[in-house]
Amino acid sequence: MIRILEEGQASSLLPRSADRMQSAISVVAPIIADVRAGGDAAVLKYAKKLDGFTGDSFYVATGGELDSELGAAVDSAIANVRLFAEQQLVKSWTKTIGDRELGQIIRPLDRVGAYVPSGRYPLLSTMLMAVVPAQVAGVADVTVACPRPTAQMLALASRLGIERVLCLGGAQAIAAMAYGTESIGAVQRIVGPGNAYVAAAKKLVSADVAIDFVAGPSEIVIVANDGNPQWIAADMLAQSEHDVDARAVLLTTSTKLANAVQHEVGVQLAGLSTADVAGESIRINGAIVICESEESAFRLVNLIAPEHLSLYDPSQLDRVRNAGSVFIGQYSTEAAGDYASGPNHILPTAGYATIRGGLSVNDFIKVITTQQLSKKAIDSLGATVTTLARAEGLEAHARSVEMRLNG
Numbered sequence: 001m002i003r004i005l006e007e008g009q010a011s012s013l014l015p016r017s018a019d020r021m022q023s024a025i026s027v028v029a030p031i032i033a034d035v036r037a038g039g040d041a042a043v044l045k046y047a048k049k050l051d052g053f054t055g056d057s058f059y060v061a062t063g064g065e066l067d068s069e070l071g072a073a074v075d076s077a078i079a080n081v082r083l084f085a086e087q088q089l090v091k092s093w094t095k096t097i098g099d100r101e102l103g104q105i106i107r108p109l110d111r112v113g114a115y116v117p118s119g120r121y122p123l124l125s126t127m128l129m130a131v132v133p134a135q136v137a138g139v140a141d142v143t144v145a146c147p148r149p150t151a152q153m154l155a156l157a158s159r160l161g162i163e164r165v166l167c168l169g170g171a172q173a174i175a176a177m178a179y180g181t182e183s184i185g186a187v188q189r190i191v192g193p194g195n196a197y198v199a200a201a202k203k204l205v206s207a208d209v210a211i212d213f214v215a216g217p218s219e220i221v222i223v224a225n226d227g228n229p230q231w232i233a234a235d236m237l238a239q240s241e242h243d244v245d246a247r248a249v250l251l252t253t254s255t256k257l258a259n260a261v262q263h264e265v266g267v268q269l270a271g272l273s274t275a276d277v278a279g280e281s282i283r284i285n286g287a288i289v290i291c292e293s294e295e296s297a298f299r300l301v302n303l304i305a306p307e308h309l310s311l312y313d314p315s316q317l318d319r320v321r322n323a324g325s326v327f328i329g330q331y332s333t334e335a336a337g338d339y340a341s342g343p344n345h346i347l348p349t350a351g352y353a354t355i356r357g358g359l360s361v362n363d364f365i366k367v368i369t370t371q372q373l374s375k376k377a378i379d380s381l382g383a384t385v386t387t388l389a390r391a392e393g394l395e396a397h398a399r400s401v402e403m404r405l406n407g
Contacts, residue, residue: 015351084342
């Protein structure tokens with residue numbers, strides 16, 4: 001049974017403590033240090049111990065076919081994700097401002113790593129969400145790490161132009177991609193979700209290699225004062241079936257809607273094949289909060305900073321300051337965003353949406369600024385630059401300008 005809370009009881013829904021992360025860090029830190037120092041031998045040791053690895057190579061060739069229905073669905077999803085990424089991509093530009101030619105040029109990263117979980121569920125969608133934006137950005141070398149890739153995942157990788165998959169998981173996969181080994185090339189950025197140990201490993205290596213963000217359990221907040229309780233309950237259960245630590249929350253000012261959704265969650269759970277996971281998640285982490293006002297509901301939204309935010313009233317969008325991705329209107333089910341609407345489903349969790357949005361094509365590029373100054377431009381800037389340089393005590397800076405003024 002999902003809880004119904006009064007607004008004053010909602011503090012438990014705020015971003016979770018770092019206790020779990022610290023515990024995971026203590027486990028993965030020695031693994032990362034060992035892989036960094038020991039290379040392939042250390043990777044093999046942990047792959048056998050933790051994943052039951054028995055292969056002769058860490059890599060497996062991609063290939064195979066998807067059935068026609070799944071193949072068509074994958075192609076549609078890829079096209080939509082690619083189109084959105086193309087729209088998001090920051091562009092190069094040059095502009096004359098006064099006597100200065102100023103601009104920026106966009107260059108892709110050379111090598112990135114995409115971690116794709118395959119534990120309870122084979123996440124085909126995560127592979128395409130991680131790989132397609134990197135390809136749109138122009139990344140030449142994408143390493144896909146997946147501990148137990150299914151035949152469908154290998155076929156999808158091939159469809160995406162990935163020739164081989166790194167069959168490693170956990171901290172050993174993250175460390176291998178971060179630092180490289182005799183057989184595994186180091187990458188410049190690691191993206192993708194994973195369990196607590198993967199998240200902790202990404203956090204530790206982030207001092208040496210770029211990451212997207214440290215992701216925790218999945219979450220959704222729905223704000224609705226009216227609407228179809230069956231649809232709302234279905235969206236909450238869709239999030240809850242990810243993991244027992246997932247969180248699904250409804251914020252509403254309507255007691256009637258709260259009671260109807262609570263009832264409907266129970267009804268739908270009874271016939272759900274993933275009820276063992278979804279039911280435990282809903283019981284422990286799920287909640288329906290009866291808010292005093294719309295204003296107080298959005299105070300909670302922006303404090304929680306949810307990974308997914310569903311707004312049944314489109315006019316409320318201006319109230320949103322913190323969210324990974326927003327689903328606007330009753331037909332915008334979060335599941336559509338998980339698979340095929342276009343925006344990326346790799347999103348910040350655990351309050352991280354207070355400082356950034358989800359994975360995008362721009363995580364795979366560098367923005368390099370350019371400036372070209374004429375003699376007239378340096379003449380006009382000269383006094384400003386030399387005055388500021390000498391105020392900082394940097395005499396050589398000032399002289400480098402004065403030589404051009406007098407030259």
